[in-house]
Amino acid sequence: MRHVYFLLLSFLLIACNDGPKKTYKPESIGAINSLGVVIENDLWEGPVGDKIREHFAAPVIGLTWDEPLFSLEQMPQKVFTTTTRYRRAVLFVDIDTVNVAHIKSDLYAAPQKIGVIKGSTEDEIIENLDAYSDQIIAAIKEMELEETQKRFLRSLNKDRLLEEKFGVTFRLPSIYKLGKQEDNFVWIDREIQKGSMNIIAYQIPFDRLNNDSTLVTDFIRMRDSIGEKYIPGPDMRDKKTYMTTEDAFAPHFFQTEIDGHPALEVRSIWDMENYPMAGPFMTFVIDDEINNRKLVVEGFTFAPATNKRDYMFELEAILRTIKFK
Numbered sequence: 001m002r003h004v005y006f007l008l009l010s011f012l013l014i015a016c017n018d019g020p021k022k023t024y025k026p027e028s029i030g031a032i033n034s035l036g037v038v039i040e041n042d043l044w045e046g047p048v049g050d051k052i053r054e055h056f057a058a059p060v061i062g063l064t065w066d067e068p069l070f071s072l073e074q075m076p077q078k079v080f081t082t083t084t085r086y087r088r089a090v091l092f093v094d095i096d097t098v099n100v101a102h103i104k105s106d107l108y109a110a111p112q113k114i115g116v117i118k119g120s121t122e123d124e125i126i127e128n129l130d131a132y133s134d135q136i137i138a139a140i141k142e143m144e145l146e147e148t149q150k151r152f153l154r155s156l157n158k159d160r161l162l163e164e165k166f167g168v169t170f171r172l173p174s175i176y177k178l179g180k181q182e183d184n185f186v187w188i189d190r191e192i193q194k195g196s197m198n199i200i201a202y203q204i205p206f207d208r209l210n211n212d213s214t215l216v217t218d219f220i221r222m223r224d225s226i227g228e229k230y231i232p233g234p235d236m237r238d239k240k241t242y243m244t245t246e247d248a249f250a251p252h253f254f255q256t257e258i259d260g261h262p263a264l265e266v267r268s269i270w271d272m273e274n275y276p277m278a279g280p281f282m283t284f285v286i287d288d289e290i291n292n293r294k295l296v297v298e299g300f301t302f303a304p305a306t307n308k309r310d311y312m313f314e315l316e317a318i319l320r321t322i323k324f325k
Contacts, residue, residue, distance in 0.1 A: 028088035028109035032144055033313060035070035038080045039093040043122070048093065049074075051126045055133035056091065060309050061252050062267030063280045067309040069137065088147065089140045090114040099124050101132040103139050111147060113140050148317040161186060162201055163325065166295055171321040172199075185230045195279075195302040197311050199318065202226060206292045209264065209285060215253065219266060220245045222296075223283070233272040241275040259323050262287045270300055277302065280312055284319055297322065 030036070035056055043049060057068035075084065077094070085108040096118040104114040115136035119125040149171055157172040165186055172188065176199070180187040188199040209218055224244045233241030245251070251268035264285040271278040281300035288295055299315025301308050 025106055025108070025110040025112075026086055028112045029083070029086050030088040031071070032148055033070055033310060034087075034089065035072050035140065036080075036084070036087040036090045037072050037074045037093065038077055038090060039074060040076050041074075043093065043095070043125075044074050046122070048122050048125050048129075051129045052091065052093065055129060056137065060312075062269070062282060063308055063312070064269060064278060067307055070140070085109070086112075088112055088143065091117070091136065093117045093125060093129075095119065095121070095125065099128070101128040103136055111143050113143050115140070144313070145317050145320060148314060149321055152318070152321075161188060162322075166201060166203060167291070167325050168295065169323050169325065170318060172318060176318075180230065182230065185226070187230065192303060192311070194304055194306050197315060198300050198302070199297065199315065200226075200231070200300075201295065201297045203288075203293045203295050204285075206287070206289060206294055208294060216251060219251065219253075219283075219285075223298075227270075228273075233275045233277060236274060239274040242273050243270050244273050245269075246271045246278060256284070258284055258286045258320060261324065279303065280308055282312060282316055282319075286322070288324065295322075 037044070037052060037056075039049070039052070044052075053072065056070050057072055059066040060069055070089070080090075080092075088109070088111060090112070092114055094117075097120060099119045101115075101117050104116060106112050107114055113136075115132070117125055117128045117132065119128055152171040152173050155174040157174045157176055159172075159178060160169075161172065161178055162168050162170060165181070173190075176188050176190045176197075178186070179189045179198075184202050186201045189196050204222065208222070209215060211218065227243030227245075231243040233243070235241075246269035249269045251266050254265040254267075256263050256265045264283075266283040266285070268281060269278055270281045279300060279302045281298055283296065283298040286295045286297070297319050299312065299319055301311045301315070303311060
């Protein structure tokens with residue numbers, strides 16, 4: 001029997017040794033929406049650097065003034081060592097004998113996305129940047145949204161704010177509080193240093209906003225009617241103040257998806273009727289055909305004289321966690 005036990009033990013040890021070995025990856029570092037650009041100084045200061053900034057520091061759509069898609073931090077290759085390699089988002093650009101463009105995941109840390117752009121000449125690098133920047137940007141943005149959503153788990157609001165009213169759940173940080181609740185309207189907000197970040201939700205019939213030729217007008221009319229009814233501005237003598245959609249900025253419309261449901265994404269600027277207040281908003285109109293409705297959720301920020309990119313990114317991360325029950 002002792003020989004049998006020895007053979008069994010030997011078999012188990014061999015089986016364990018033959019299995020795949022997991023390599024430890026340190027946790028990645030870096031601020032949300034910051035991008036480390038590994039590139040030599042001469043390339044950074046010339047046409048290649050200009051092309052990188054054109055794509056990766058392009059203005060974010062729907063903000064009150066230009067803010068870059070990513071905060072770029074350039075470094076030459078000799079600096080890209082030790083803990084610097086643990087950055088979560090990296091763009092690696094270099095002249096090489098190969099002409100390639102691809103994305104590497106979790107190479108030095110996790111989570112991590114490294115966009116690699118190489119070419120034998122500056123012109124080849126620029127061509128690859130034009131062809132593959134959108135793909136790299138999308139991969140990094142998806143990772144940054146997931147990282148932001150993971151951080152929400154540290155302290156979640158336990159109130160069933162949208163579940164009871166609209167039958168959906170979402171990850172809401174505990175710093176957000178219920179501001180207003182009516183039959184077909186919920187308003188949630190949090191205070192920030194110079195203003196507030198806000199989330200509103202309501203539902204409309206499923207057959208609304210289905211006409212492409214009148215979509216812009218119909219959306220603005222719908223949104224302004226909600227603002228007039230539920231989102232008042234400061235008290236003014238002999239004047240009614242309420243949230244509207246800024247006339248000077250045409251809304252940007254995109255097709256997207258929330259929890260497997262087709263959704264319309266809209267970004268633009270809100271303002272107050274009869275009062276000098278304004279800021280960015282982002283609306284998702286989500287199809288819920290089973291319940292013959294569209295769920296409308298919106299994030300908007302009021303933060304005068306303050307950059308708003310990261311505020312709006314947090315609101316987007318929250319809204320994209322919505323799950324239909």
